[in-house]
Amino acid sequence: MQHTRTGDARVTSPVHPVCPAPxxxxxxxxxxxxxxxKESVRKVQADANRSADTHLLRFPLPESWGIDLYLKDESTHPTGSLKHRLARSLFLYGLCNGWIRPGKPVIEASSGSTAVSEAYFAKLIGVPFIAVMPRTTSSAKTRLIEFHGGRCxxxxxxxxxxxxxxxxxxxxxxxxxxxxxxxxxATDWRGNNNIAESVFEQLRLERFPEPAxxxxTxxxxxxxxxxxxxxxYSQxxxxxxxxxxxxxxxxxxWVTGSNDxxxxxxxxxxxxxxxxMEPSFVPNAVDRMMKVPDAASVAAVRALEGAIGRRAGGSTGTGLWSSLKIVAEMLTLGRSGSVVTLICDPGDRYLDKYYSDDWLAGQGLDIRPYAAAIDAFLATGEWPDHAG
Incomplete structure (x- = not known):
């Protein structure tokens, strides 16, 4: 299922709750x-200064298609995920607002990866950290939070x-x-080496430097x-x-225009x-959304391993599945260009989930039709009708 925003369909952005004064x-x-x-801000900024940019990897597509597919590999950050950028921004935001104070804990609601990164920065500046997470969060993530000194x-x-x-x-x-x-x-979206600016800079010498x-996710x-x-902003x-x-x-x-x-x-x-509908989701800023079956996400992330030899988390598969569908649409329309998606975190955090056939069976997920659809598309350039 997919929708493109047309006409006057709008979603009113939710009102941000006021953060209570500490x-x-x-x-x-x-x-x-x-x-x-001053020392805490210096330490957080120094982490960014000594961290190299993340790689932009190519997913192999037939040269004759005239379409390039890239994956921004955010799993190479010091804490292993896209959330390292977010955690750094949130800590700087909290410190500069006077919300984070010496000796007082930082608490976060998370499904795991943000908490891993925030535990790292909390340890860096010497404050306690508590991650509030669903009990179903992968055990690998809880171990990483505790490794960085946090409590789950x-x-x-x-x-x-x-x-x-x-x-x-x-x-x-x-x-x-x-x-x-x-x-x-908390993130400076105008520049300052945010993820978008990095992607466009890394594409500068490619044959399609401005992605379609x-x-x-x-x-x-x-x-x-x-x-x-x-x-x-960059037009x-x-x-x-x-x-x-x-x-x-x-x-x-996004489709209904409702925040409720x-x-x-x-x-x-x-x-x-x-x-x-989270307050930080800005629906009016994006052009399109796709609903992706979980079995398709898992099939795509396993196909990624076969294509480039890298294991990634399930969210990467969600984005990759949608990217492949967009590539298929471009092929059908005879359009050339480039498409970019993200490797959000490494697959070794999910060996007991997305890479476990027992887990898939327990969840009632059959990835075989979706894996076959990906294989057929890469072989023929045609997106199977049954794949949606």
Missing amino acids: TIDVDRSDPAYRAWL HLVDDPRTVYEVSARLAAESGGHYMDQFTYAER WIVA AGTGGTSATIARYIH YDTRVCVADPENSCFFDG VSCDSPSRIEGIGRPR
Whole structure:
């Protein structure tokens, strides 16, 4: 299922909740606090300064198609995922707003990868970190959070992560980071080496330097907002497509124009898909959305391993499936150009899920029709009708 925005269909962006002021327990003019703040900001900025840019990899397509497909490999960040960029921005935002304070914990609601990255930055500046996550979060992620010095607070109902995080922050005098509200505003979308600026710079010497499409997936919605805003700001003609998994309300909210849609079942594709329209998702900025079956996401991420020898998480498969469908549409229309999507995190975090046939069977997911569709498309250039 897919939709392109036409006519006057609009989605009104949700109102951002006001972040409650933290308990005033520190004199912000105190020299000791100002010294701690300056040193903390320096450490976070230094992490960016010593980190190289991530690679832009090519997915092999027949040269005769006249279409290039790229994957921005965000799994090579120090904490192994796209969320490293977000966590760095959120920490700088929280520090510069005076919300993160010495000795007080940072609390985050997360499905795992953001929490891994935030635990890293919390350890870097010497504050405690608590991740509030669904109990179904992969064990590899919880181990990584604990490796970086964080503590995991697991909940049975994923819909409660917001209120539990806020409660823990209030009880501890800490700061609830709230990525689902602040992701889109904490990132500098005008430039400063954000992910969009990096993609366009890396494409500069390619045969199609301005991509026809960039395909993103949405957890907070911060990445799609950053990419779309940068494109509009830079006056490119590139379009942005957001691929949404099952058990997520973003697609329905985008299509219907409602902020009140919800989903009772948790997403099986970790890191993306949400039970509510998150405040940080900016639907009016994107051009198109696709709803992707979870079995198709898994089939695509396994096809990625066969194509370039890299394992990635399920969210990468969601974006890749949509990218391949866009490539098929371009072929049908006789258009050349380039398409870009993301490798969001490494597959070794999900060996017991997306790379486990037992897990697939337990979830009732049959990836064989989707794997066959990908193989047929790459062999013939025609998208099978049954693949949707």
